Amino acid sequence: MSDALASDKSILDEFVDRCRTIASGDDPVAALTREMERLVADPSALGETVSVPTAGASIAGFDEIVFEDDSVTVYLVHSAPDVVQPPHDHLMSAVIGVYEGRERHRFFRRSRDVPVPSGTADVDAGDVLALGPSAIHAISAPGAWCRAVHVYLGSLSSVDRTLFDPDTLDAEPMTAERYDAHCRHEPVRSTSWG
Ligand SMILES: [Fe+2]
Structure with a gap:
């Protein structure tokens, strides 16, 4: 374990502070990407400082909100294995x-x-992915729990988002209940998604 991380019990609090500063500055996506790369550079050390939820999982896993205001939202996303x-x-x-x-x-x-469908990407421990404001994605965790930090440049709970039926791709308003209803517990295949 990194001594710097091990001795810092408020690593996520400090990360949130930096995200809030970045969100009001120039080129926030690039700056936030660099900040995230630093946060997950030693992924096992970060994992040891972040508690693992033990109750309250949905079929998809756990979403833990770390911080939200008008400028930035920070979530811990614990995705259950083999749930599409x-x-x-x-x-x-x-x-x-x-x-x-x-x-x-x-x-x-x-x-x-x-x-x-327009492609796929695997983001492994220690890796960072930036998404633009028009992105549509679906996530899964092949074979094992995935734990990630998701940062959004705005108040995620304040916007009217869209969810898509995974079978028909029909659009509907995003709610936690409908999101869970559309989860499919099945082995996450590597080649079937286009
Ligand atoms: Fe998402």
Whole structure:
């Protein structure tokens, strides 16, 4: 374990403070990406400083809110193994850093308001992914729990977001209940998603 991280019990609090400063500055996505790269540079050490939830899981896992105001939202996202979560948007830029396991992303682009599969990416422990405000993605954790920090440049709970049925890709308003209803507990295949 890194001594610097091990001795710092408020590493997430300090990270939030830096995110808030970055959010009001120039080129926040680039600066936040660099800040996230520093946060997850030693992923096992970060994992040892962040507690693992033990109750309250949905089929998708656990979402823990660390901080939210009008400028930035910080979540810990603990994704359960082999649950295919549904496509959704955020309507704001996001930066994701993984500190345990692998977060698999399926991406979609809008074509005449219909989401069309547009690729995939695996984000492993220690890696960082930035998403633009028009991004639509669906995440999963192949084979093992994935734990990640998700930062959004705005108040995520304040916007009317869209969720997509994973089978039909029909759009509907995002709610936690509907998100869970669209989760599919099945082995996360590596090649079936376009
Ligand atoms: Fe998301």
